[in-house]
Amino acid sequence: MENNIVWHTHPVTRIERERLNEHRAAVVWLTGLSGSGKSSIAGALEQALHHLNIHTYLLDGDNVRHGLCQDLSFSDRDRKENIRRVGEVSGLMLDAGLVVITAFISPYRDDRDSVALRLPAGQFIEVFVDTPIEVCEQRDPKGLYKKARKGEITQFTGVDLPYEAPLDPDVHLDGRQPVAALVAELIGYLKGRGIIKI
Numbered sequence: 001m002e003n004n005i006v007w008h009t010h011p012v013t014r015i016e017r018e019r020l021n022e023h024r025a026a027v028v029w030l031t032g033l034s035g036s037g038k039s040s041i042a043g044a045l046e047q048a049l050h051h052l053n054i055h056t057y058l059l060d061g062d063n064v065r066h067g068l069c070q071d072l073s074f075s076d077r078d079r080k081e082n083i084r085r086v087g088e089v090s091g092l093m094l095d096a097g098l099v100v101i102t103a104f105i106s107p108y109r110d111d112r113d114s115v116a117l118r119l120p121a122g123q124f125i126e127v128f129v130d131t132p133i134e135v136c137e138q139r140d141p142k143g144l145y146k147k148a149r150k151g152e153i154t155q156f157t158g159v160d161l162p163y164e165a166p167l168d169p170d171v172h173l174d175g176r177q178p179v180a181a182l183v184a185e186l187i188g189y190l191k192g193r194g195i196i197k198i
């Protein structure tokens, strides 16, 4: 259907914003089970990058679901929409020249791949926070696994809905390692890819 909307190209581009920032823009997309460590790693990574004078923004599932996505449930359909919206916001922030860090379960490969396809090639970095469900369940800081096992919460990832692990992630983290070591691994990766120079 024709919608009469035409893309408008503006004079200041992402490349120029990146030059001003003295680093490249990227989306560092953390995916993993609830309790795998996404938020902890994302927060510590942002702090480390901030100290290196990198312009960052962190989008976290729990927080985004208080506002932008407060109308969405945990059904497959709503998770798809959640990830689509977050992907679009990440794309805008990437265009603004930021290193965007996202922490969403994002359990479905198709949804993650759709986000990657909407972003400039090479600027979507898929990070698998690989923590066995037994470990996540033992951590259970919010008591959600306990509730899901008792049937008090349904559609819980890893209990009655699947988690599709990335087949070929850019970075594969062992979520049982200390957060500081995982952050160092990510910083090393960003340097290796020429996103940050320091």
Ligand SMILES: Nc1ncnc2c1ncn2[C@@H]1O[C@H](COP(=O)(O)OS(=O)(=O)O)[C@@H](OP(=O)(O)O)[C@H]1O
Binding pocket: 033, 034, 035, 038, 039, 061, 062, 065, 074, 078, 079, 080, 082, 083, 103, 104, 105, 106, 107, 142, 144, 153, 154, 155, 156, 157
């Ligand atoms: N049913 C169900 N399944 C999974 N998670 C649940 C559910 N209900 C609430 N929560 C809490 O919501 C957080 C996950 O939100 P996300 O936006 O990251 O999920 S998704 O990407 O849309 O699948 C998740 O946060 P994390 O534990 O930080 O991953 C949970 O705290």
Ligand SMILES: Nc1ncnc2c1ncn2[C@@H]1O[C@H](COP(=O)(O)OP(=O)(O)O)[C@@H](O)[C@H]1O
Binding pocket: 032, 033, 034, 035, 036, 037, 038, 039, 040, 041, 103, 139, 140, 141, 175, 176, 177, 178, 179
């Ligand atoms: N690498 C780690 N080693 C040990 N405990 C961790 C690690 N990462 C996170 N945790 C702990 O596990 C729990 C879940 O971490 P969190 O970052 O909230 O995970 P997620 O965002 O994936 O749900 C928290 O209690 C946190 O302190």
